[in-house]
Amino acid sequence: MVDHNDFSSPQKQPAAIVIDGTYNNLSVARSLIRKGIKVYVLCDASEPVRYSRGVTWLRMSDGGSPASWEKFLLGPESDYLGGAALLACSDPAIKLISQNSEALSRKFLIEEGDPATRLCLLDKLQTYYRAREAGVPTVDFALVDSAAQLSELTSKFRFPFILKPLYSPDSARLGGKFLMARNESELLALKDRLATGIKTVAMEFVPGGDDLLCSYYCYMDERGEPIVEFTKRLLRRSPIHTGSACYHISDWNPEAAELGRKFFKHVKLRGIGNIEFKRDLRDGRLKVIEANARFTLGDPLLVASGVDLAWITYARLTDQPVIPTQDYRKDLVFWLPAEDLRTFWQLRSRGEITLFDWLRSVSRARVLPYFSWKDPAPSLYCNAQRALRLVEMCRARLLGKSIDFRLPGVQAGKNS
Numbered sequence: 001m002v003d004h005n006d007f008s009s010p011q012k013q014p015a016a017i018v019i020d021g022t023y024n025n026l027s028v029a030r031s032l033i034r035k036g037i038k039v040y041v042l043c044d045a046s047e048p049v050r051y052s053r054g055v056t057w058l059r060m061s062d063g064g065s066p067a068s069w070e071k072f073l074l075g076p077e078s079d080y081l082g083g084a085a086l087l088a089c090s091d092p093a094i095k096l097i098s099q100n101s102e103a104l105s106r107k108f109l110i111e112e113g114d115p116a117t118r119l120c121l122l123d124k125l126q127t128y129y130r131a132r133e134a135g136v137p138t139v140d141f142a143l144v145d146s147a148a149q150l151s152e153l154t155s156k157f158r159f160p161f162i163l164k165p166l167y168s169p170d171s172a173r174l175g176g177k178f179l180m181a182r183n184e185s186e187l188l189a190l191k192d193r194l195a196t197g198i199k200t201v202a203m204e205f206v207p208g209g210d211d212l213l214c215s216y217y218c219y220m221d222e223r224g225e226p227i228v229e230f231t232k233r234l235l236r237r238s239p240i241h242t243g244s245a246c247y248h249i250s251d252w253n254p255e256a257a258e259l260g261r262k263f264f265k266h267v268k269l270r271g272i273g274n275i276e277f278k279r280d281l282r283d284g285r286l287k288v289i290e291a292n293a294r295f296t297l298g299d300p301l302l303v304a305s306g307v308d309l310a311w312i313t314y315a316r317l318t319d320q321p322v323i324p325t326q327d328y329r330k331d332l333v334f335w336l337p338a339e340d341l342r343t344f345w346q347l348r349s350r351g352e353i354t355l356f357d358w359l360r361s362v363s364r365a366r367v368l369p370y371f372s373w374k375d376p377a378p379s380l381y382c383n384a385q386r387a388l389r390l391v392e393m394c395r396a397r398l399l400g401k402s403i404d405f406r407l408p409g410v411q412a413g414k415n416s
Contacts, residue, residue: 013037014083014109014318019069019096021089023369025049026378027299028087031310040081042069048370048378066092074103085109085317087310088294091168094118109317112222113270118293120267124164124201131288134266136259138288139280141203150187157204159183163190166199174198176242180205206287210237212279213289214253216260217302219312220269228325230307231256232298235361238339240346246339247361248298250305250332259286269293272309301334304367335365338386
């Protein structure tokens with residue numbers, strides 16, 4: 001391993017700089033470290049990946065923000081890291097790299113593909129337009145850039161429908177990945193959220209449970225052909241209908257693969273692609289929810305199944321041979337215990353699951369977001385933070401104070 005302060009000494013392979021993310025950045029870092037690659041991370045000070053064995057956290061004066069990462073990468077302070085591969089694990093990271101691709105490419109290796117395409121997929125409206133152009137099913141949608149336009153939607157869409165930020169990094173300002181309106185009164189209550197000028201996309205909500213969701217992953221080569229393809233389905237999200245996936249299952253869904261391949265060929269994607277669908281039981285079709293051109297929160301499941309997108313990306317950037325993955329492990333379960341426990345209580349209160357059914361499902365789990373016998377520190381840190389947060393919440397309740405309890409490790413704007 002190369003010392004943080006002696007990057008210029010001889011080494012076999014270029015380093016990698018993993019930018020932002022939550023447990024997907026940990027998955028990417030571990031994959032590359034197993035290959036003997038020096039890994040640096042640019043992330044918030046609260047992220048468990050900074051405690052991972054073999055990882056060097058690049059400390060910023062503000063604790064870690066997109067602005068500080070941009071200044072660092074573009075400035076002379078990062079010159080000793082020249083030649084490293086930049087790997088994006090969040091939408092803000094994609095935005096940072098894509099908007100500065102010309103300058104960054106003079107110092108670093110950046111992921112292949114047109115930066116404009118990656119930025120296009122951050123724009124939900126453009127994603128849906130491109131899907132329609134490709135002949136991939138979507139729900140009805142419309143741009144909403146002012147609170148006054150909300151009332152017009154009642155004559156256009158069926159309830160319920162949702163509002164998503166046009167640009168994913170605005171999720172924190174909006175108050176979540178999306179907001180749902182089940183009726184006209186709930187719709188009017190959302191007007192205050194748009195007063196800050198956040199542009200959103202209104203789209204019909206596909207009814208049904210979270211088990212109707214599925215995803216397609218690929219890595220497209222310079223000819224626009226997939227080097228590897230992978231699909232997974234969901235069983236539960238936390239919280240239900242609105243949160244991040246907390247129970248994933250690897251499978252092979254040829255319908256999702258065909259639609260995903262069709263979409264990414266149409267947008268001329270190069271590199272990593274991920275597109276999420278939901279089955280609309282009203283017409284039986286899979287419909288686009290969102291698309292990404294980066295490592296997502298499902299990455300630990302892909303790696304455990306035998307699809308290592310981090311290594312494929314790194315190998316492509318460093319001109320190393322990549323053997324196309326023809327098969328991978330199916331029916332493997334990736335489980336987020338704390339988040340799924342919250343979902344269990346929600347579903348149980350609605351009479352949609354029993355304790356026995358939940359325990360039977362979690363007994364199948366083989367992949368966890370942070371835990372590793374060989375690298376226990378990230379999991380220990382995450383659990384310690386959650387325990388402290390739980391104590392803080394209990395203390396606040398005893399004192400009659402309200403507190404926003406959020407599980408460390410999953411942040412707004414980073415989920416997918």
